[in-house]
Amino acid sequence: xxxxxxxxxxxxxxxxxxxxxxxxxxxxxxxxxxxxxxxxxxxxxxxxxxxxxxxxxxxxxxxxxxxxxxxxxxxxxxxxxxxxxxxxxxxxxxxxxxxxxxxxxxxxxxxxxxxxxxxxxxxxxxxxxxxxxxxxxxxxxxxxxxxxxxxxxxxxxxxxxxxxxxxxxxxxxxxxxxxxxxxxxxxxxxxxxxxxxxxxxxxxxxxxxxxxxxxxxxxxxxx
Amino acid sequence: xxxxxxxxxxxxxxxxxxxxxxxxxxxxxxxxxxxxxxxxxxxxxxxxxxxxxxxxxxxxxxxxxxxxxxxxxxxxxxxxxxxxxxxxxxxxxxxxxxxxxxxxxxxxxxxxxxxxxxxxxxxxxxxxxxxxxxxxxxxxxxxxxxxxxxxxxxxxxxxxxxxxxxxxxxxxxxxxxxxxxxxxxxxxxxxxxxxxxxxxxxxxxxxxxxxxxxxxxxxxxxxxxxxxxxxxxxxxxxxxxxxxxxxxxxxxxxxxxxxxxxxxxxxxxxxxxxxxxxxxxxxxxxxxxxxxxxxxxxxxxxxxxxxxxxxxxxxxxxxxxxxxxxxxxxxxxxxxxxxxxxxxxxxxxx
Ligand code: B12
Numbered sequence: 001x002x003x004x005x006x007x008x009x010x011x012x013x014x015x016x017x018x019x020x021x022x023x024x025x026x027x028x029x030x031x032x033x034x035x036x037x038x039x040x041x042x043x044x045x046x047x048x049x050x051x052x053x054x055x056x057x058x059x060x061x062x063x064x065x066x067x068x069x070x071x072x073x074x075x076x077x078x079x080x081x082x083x084x085x086x087x088x089x090x091x092x093x094x095x096x097x098x099x100x101x102x103x104x105x106x107x108x109x110x111x112x113x114x115x116x117x118x119x120x121x122x123x124x125x126x127x128x129x130x131x132x133x134x135x136x137x138x139x140x141x142x143x144x145x146x147x148x149x150x151x152x153x154x155x156x157x158x159x160x161x162x163x164x165x166x167x168x169x170x171x172x173x174x175x176x177x178x179x180x181x182x183x184x185x186x187x188x189x190x191x192x193x194x195x196x197x198x199x200x201x202x203x204x205x206x207x208x209x210x211x212x213x214x215x216x217x218x219x220x221x222x223x
Numbered sequence: 224x225x226x227x228x229x230x231x232x233x234x235x236x237x238x239x240x241x242x243x244x245x246x247x248x249x250x251x252x253x254x255x256x257x258x259x260x261x262x263x264x265x266x267x268x269x270x271x272x273x274x275x276x277x278x279x280x281x282x283x284x285x286x287x288x289x290x291x292x293x294x295x296x297x298x299x300x301x302x303x304x305x306x307x308x309x310x311x312x313x314x315x316x317x318x319x320x321x322x323x324x325x326x327x328x329x330x331x332x333x334x335x336x337x338x339x340x341x342x343x344x345x346x347x348x349x350x351x352x353x354x355x356x357x358x359x360x361x362x363x364x365x366x367x368x369x370x371x372x373x374x375x376x377x378x379x380x381x382x383x384x385x386x387x388x389x390x391x392x393x394x395x396x397x398x399x400x401x402x403x404x405x406x407x408x409x410x411x412x413x414x415x416x417x418x419x420x421x422x423x424x425x426x427x428x429x430x431x432x433x434x435x436x437x438x439x440x441x442x443x444x445x446x447x448x449x450x451x452x453x454x455x456x457x458x459x460x461x462x463x464x465x466x467x468x469x470x471x472x473x474x475x476x477x478x479x480x481x482x483x484x485x486x487x488x489x490x491x492x493x494x495x496x497x498x499x500x501x502x503x504x505x506x507x508x509x510x511x512x513x514x515x516x517x518x519x520x521x522x523x524x525x526x527x528x529x530x531x532x533x534x535x536x537x538x539x540x541x542x543x544x545x546x547x548x549x550x551x552x553x554x555x556x557x558x559x560x561x562x563x564x565x566x567x568x569x570x571x572x573x
Pocket of ligand 1: 061071074111113114115117118154155156157158159160161183184185186187188190191204205206207208209210211296297298299315316317318319320369373374376377381424425426427431432461462463464508509541542544546
């Protein structure tokens with residue numbers, strides 16, 4: 001009996017997440033807002049994020065990886081979620097409580113879209129993110145070493161040479177005695193499946209929307 | 224067994240482009256950067272003079288025996304002409320810096336740069352002319368333009384461009400008009416300098432970046448207008464973005480060939496393009512860095528077997544530029560494998 005109820009709840013939550021996903025892809029902010037604030041979708045802000053926002057974004061990211069959706073759609077849906085969470089569920093970040101402090105940077109490149117998309121998704125997921133902007137390896141390491149409260153580093157790259165430079169970031173951090181997980185992403189890592197391991201990263205995300213689940217896995221938190 | 228007459232690179236490529244089988248599968252090693260290493264120069268110094276690029280291209284063609292010379296320096300030459308900066312690194316392609324268009328409103332006053340006023344562009348033209356003087360009509364010379372629809376990523380930044388696409392079609396149309404004027408002039412100047420064909424880099428039109436319905440409203444009409452005006456043959460390249468779902472549309476833009484991604488099935492791409500578009504691709508340039516000779520041979524064999532039959536295929540990497548980190552020995556192995564497995568009639572055709 002209890003089991004059946006839970007199944008029923010799961011099915012409803014899944015249907016709501018799919019409706020939310022469809023609204024995002026239509027750029028239909030109104031419906032997305034309604035779904036996110038509906039009384040039936042009870043629970044606090046963070047629970048709503050985990051029930052609606054994250055599954056929808058994750059599926060959108062997976063569809064992009066498989067070639068079913070375009071980057072512009074992934075970008076727009078991430079931005080809408082970021083906005084909605086900031087407006088409607090501003091307390092979500094504090095509900096996450098003592099979550100990890102994440103630093104996010106682009107290594108070398110002037111093309112910041114990958115980082116922007118990761119930032120949007122992480123904010124929509126209720127994580128506190130410190131945006132380092134664009135830095136070279138030495139600059140990035142200096143900043144991480146100076147900021148002892150940073151628990152985890154996320155790096156986005158576009159060029160292969162910059163992706164390879166993550167190995168240097170790793171080395172310099174180790175030399176400075178600073179050990180923390182490094183999560184990488186960006187085109188070169190998608191195109192060479194083993195590159196993230198070669199440069200000594202802790203994990204790699206194939207799309208921006210994969211980021212919250214990776215962080216949760218690495219830090220032992222929900223989801 | 225009938226031995227076919229050996230062809231010049233030009234004959235081989237033209238035969239393949241007309242969807243017939245030449246003496247062997249043509250291949251393009253699009254190594255814009257490796258010439259610097261061949262001449263013992265830094266990447267910055269290599270691109271500082273037309274003569275070094277000519278020498279680099281001619282030497283590499285002699286070493287690998289591939290079927291083109293590449294007139295391409297780096298995509299940001301264009302953005303430099305639009306007033307942007309180019310950032311050099313010691314171990315990779317020059318990249319564009321801070322985008323020159325800071326606010327979308329600036330598009331209203333934008334005018335296309337004049338080619339003869341920009342040394343970054345005239346150097347490319349001088350290099351193409353130098354290559355032509357060396358090889359005449361025996362080896363095709365590939366010129367490159369970034370499409371009017373894709374270049375705004377460098378002109379104004381990707382995020383601002385996506386927002387412009389979503390929110391302001393009037394300003395977008397104005398930007399396309401200016402960019403189209405430049406793109407046609409830039410392509411024609413390269414053709415006049417001696418380029419055989421123009422490679423139209425248009426990855427933003429790829430379904431990896433924008434959905435097909437948006438492409439049909441934007442990148443597609445831009446390509447139709449632009450390619451029609453360019454006074455020479457063109458090939459469209461998606462720079463490793465996908466294209467299978469838009470092949471029918473691309474075939475109507477007036478282009479003769481398409482550069483395809485390693486993310487899609489080469490045999491299926493070939494089937495879809497057959498008789499309409501020559502397929503160029505699709506070795507994964509990023510992964511190539513770690514290949515040994517055996518892996519190079521396996522990859523070349525697989526590509527030829529998937530797409531070689533009937534002509535209409537040029538073996539190449541999937542991006543249109545081989546990364547600096549790819550060792551010369553891998554390129555030797557690729558070249559050797561094409562000579563071994565690419566001879567028509569194919570021994571490996573599927
Ligand atoms: C569109 C495109 C272009 C356009 C615009 C590029 C731009 N952004 O500036 C144009 C035509 C201008 C272009 C030019 C060039 N390009 Co280009 N281009 C592409 C293409 C097709 C998409 C790149 C892109 O911007 N995508 C959008 C971003 C947001 O996607 P992304 O980085 O993959 O990020 C996603 C995920 O990876 C993830 N993610 C990103 N960061 C992070 C971080 C974390 C922590 C996590 C979890 C996830 C994550 O989230 C994002 C969304 O889900 C790629 C190939 C490809 N298939 O991806 C080549 C590619 C990026 N280009 C490449 C190159 C080399 C160039 C040039 C340097 C060529 C040259 N010699 O001139 C120029 C210079 C570009 C410049 N900016 O100055 C190479 C880079 C690798 C390399 N070989 O070194 C690529 C990968 C092609 C290839 N297969 O080799 N290009």
